[in-house]
Amino acid sequence: MVIEIFVAKRTVPLTGKGTQLVEMGSGDPHYSDQPFEVHLPDDVVRDRVENVDSDEKTNGVIRLTDLRKSYGEVRAVRGVDVTIASGQTVAFLGPNGAGKTTTIDMMLGLVRPDSGNVSLFGLPPSDAVRAGAVGGMLQTGSLIEYLSVRELIKMVGSLYPHPLDLEEVLDLTGTGDIADRKTTKLSGGQTQRVRFAIALIADPDLLVLDEPTVALDVEGRRDFWNAMQAVTARGKTVIFATHYLEEADAYADRIILMARGQIVADGPPSEIKAKVGGRTIRASIPSVHRETLESIPGVVSASQHGEEIVLVCSDTASSDGALRDLLHRFPEARNIDVRGAGLEEAFLKLTSEDDVDSDAMDESR
Amino acid sequence: MNGSTYLRYEMLRTLRNRRFLVFSLAFPLVLFFTIAGPNRHVQLGGIAFPLYYMTGMASWGTMTAVLSSGGRIAQERSVGWTRQMRITPLTTRSYFTAKVLSGYMMALFSIAALCLAGSAVGVRLTAVQWVTMIGLLLVGLIPFAVLGILLGHLLSVDSLGPALGGMTSLFALLGGSFGPIVTSGFLFSLVKCLPSYWLVQAAKSAIDGGGWPPAEAWIVLAVWTVVLARIASRVYQRDTARS
Ligand SMILES: Nc1ncnc2c1ncn2[C@@H]1O[C@H](COP(=O)(O)OP(=O)(O)OP(=O)(O)O)[C@@H](O)[C@H]1O
Ligand SMILES: [Mg+2]
Numbered sequence: 125m126v127i128e129i130f131v132a133k134r135t136v137p138l139t140g141k142g143t144q145l146v147e148m149g150s151g152d153p154h155y156s157d158q159p160f161e162v163h164l165p166d167d168v169v170r171d172r173v174e175n176v177d178s179d180e181k182t183n184g185v186i187r188l189t190d191l192r193k194s195y196g197e198v199r200a201v202r203g204v205d206v207t208i209a210s211g212q213t214v215a216f217l218g219p220n221g222a223g224k225t226t227t228i229d230m231m232l233g234l235v236r237p238d239s240g241n242v243s244l245f246g247l248p249p250s251d252a253v254r255a256g257a258v259g260g261m262l263q264t265g266s267l268i269e270y271l272s273v274r275e276l277i278k279m280v281g282s283l284y285p286h287p288l289d290l291e292e293v294l295d296l297t298g299t300g301d302i303a304d305r306k307t308t309k310l311s312g313g314q315t316q317r318v319r320f321a322i323a324l325i326a327d328p329d330l331l332v333l334d335e336p337t338v339a340l341d342v343e344g345r346r347d348f349w350n351a352m353q354a355v356t357a358r359g360k361t362v363i364f365a366t367h368y369l370e371e372a373d374a375y376a377d378r379i380i381l382m383a384r385g386q387i388v389a390d391g392p393p394s395e396i397k398a399k400v401g402g403r404t405i406r407a408s409i410p411s412v413h414r415e416t417l418e419s420i421p422g423v424v425s426a427s428q429h430g431e432e433i434v435l436v437c438s439d440t441a442s443s444d445g446a447l448r449d450l451l452h453r454f455p456e457a458r459n460i461d462v463r464g465a466g467l468e469e470a471f472l473k474l475t476s477e478d479d480v481d482s483d484a485m486d487e488s489r
Numbered sequence: 490m491n492g493s494t495y496l497r498y499e500m501l502r503t504l505r506n507r508r509f510l511v512f513s514l515a516f517p518l519v520l521f522f523t524i525a526g527p528n529r530h531v532q533l534g535g536i537a538f539p540l541y542y543m544t545g546m547a548s549w550g551t552m553t554a555v556l557s558s559g560g561r562i563a564q565e566r567s568v569g570w571t572r573q574m575r576i577t578p579l580t581t582r583s584y585f586t587a588k589v590l591s592g593y594m595m596a597l598f599s600i601a602a603l604c605l606a607g608s609a610v611g612v613r614l615t616a617v618q619w620v621t622m623i624g625l626l627l628v629g630l631i632p633f634a635v636l637g638i639l640l641g642h643l644l645s646v647d648s649l650g651p652a653l654g655g656m657t658s659l660f661a662l663l664g665g666s667f668g669p670i671v672t673s674g675f676l677f678s679l680v681k682c683l684p685s686y687w688l689v690q691a692a693k694s695a696i697d698g699g700g701w702p703p704a705e706a707w708i709v710l711a712v713w714t715v716v717l718a719r720i721a722s723r724v725y726q727r728d729t730a731r732s
Contacts, residue, residue: 232576256578265569270502282494283577326577 185210191240200226202385215372216365218382224365256284259326263334267307274303281325288327296351297321312339333364403443405435406461422446496587503591517550529610543607544692549666550599555633558592562641589634618695625691632684632713639721660685684713
């Protein structure tokens, strides 16, 4: 499957934006970890962001092309290709260590990719960021001292060309009643709300949120997603990372499933849910063909290691049916185990099948 | 981007930092009053002791003020704020400029406090002398501002207190902030390579008038500034990993 994605994307010509879509290897002058970077003047950048041709807008405000990043031995991201259209809400879903944060950090220009290219609105991340087109909430990080919540949000808002109204942001993020507190006197969830407010006041075209609801209670989550919906209603593009399928399902138009540094599935929530949200049947059955297992009604995918077989079904009804069918066909089946597929499990299964392919790809490069 | 609001809040944050106020303002003042106060009529080689001591404390206090912007950078790095700022339109240059300017603001407060203290115990200077002293001090602080940025990227928050404290004391001591130092021989030529020596001389310009700045001073300051800036930009480039 991954091969298909790669091949498909590779053959797409990088239309029109030749100079901006140059490979962002080492020595790219636009990269924001340069000390005192030479930049285009502000107004030029802003102008370019606002007037990027409609082609770039409709075909993808965000384009990640074969992104790769290793930390020593750890291959954190290995070949991510994504195009995200304007106005979409996209969830990066994956277990710990999947490479979500690394991908997001490269998207924001915080981490330099080993190879591959990031283009936001047809610009390198550093230029898009400097034009105020991007707002974000990083996975790690807390607030600085000696300011009140209100002052801090205002300070960040002042850096952007058209910030949202402060009172509106306080209201949306539920920080109104802590607005006059010192930033150091907040609970974890309150801090998280303030961090969200900081991302929101920018009123950016692209909002990137890395596990935004992590420290929030139920009410906090509800407030958060209500605020998010107000944002997306204005046609903004939102990208968020999460561990929770339910969250991705409820709020995203599209889910990108990541595991071990790769995209293992990419599609609308209903499709992804069918792939990973279902139930897994495990059993020991001697000498059976994978094709046979896959032909059982209700089975989405099947794998086999010796006698151990694993069937993935999309929901309880289909796993019930599949189990009946399985026992009917293979009465000798032993060690039967049916459980809700943990995300991690589902991911690992999905990736382990593709691993070989992608390693071969790596070698052939 | 309108950087003025950002700068204003940066300065406000600096002023609200009590620990910092104590170190860069109160310490030199207390030392000045306890040491120069009782010796207000003492003459030291034809110079009134309070004047001599005021200039020493001014060099030390302003050095502390400017260097401590490094502490604030390290603090912001450690909580991940620097990364948050890197995804706003705020440029790296503006970020550092705001830090340096708020360090300089504290330095000015420190100078003002010491000058008032000096006047209180009888230091009398002409307007030209005051202006020359303050102007030269501000120039002499440039390498320390760059050193602050460098240390802010090299040090962890834990090691910062001792490192900054130790470094300012050492620089101040060797430069002559706390009292007379060697004035001849090999050691003296080493001391003359220190930016703090020239910072102290800048302050002392108020005493002897035309002693500063010789070409040597400008060269020492320029070399330190350039070398430190080079290292700082290296370290900054390396500093992309998340904390
Ligand atoms: N600075 C770093 N140095 C070394 N290894 C790193 C670094 N950052 C990330 N990694 C490794 O890269 C891999 C991907 O990490 P990443 O943070 O992108 O995952 P993630 O999907 O965001 O996980 P989580 O859900 O836990 O946040 C992990 O194996 C991690 O250990
Ligand atoms: Mg993460």
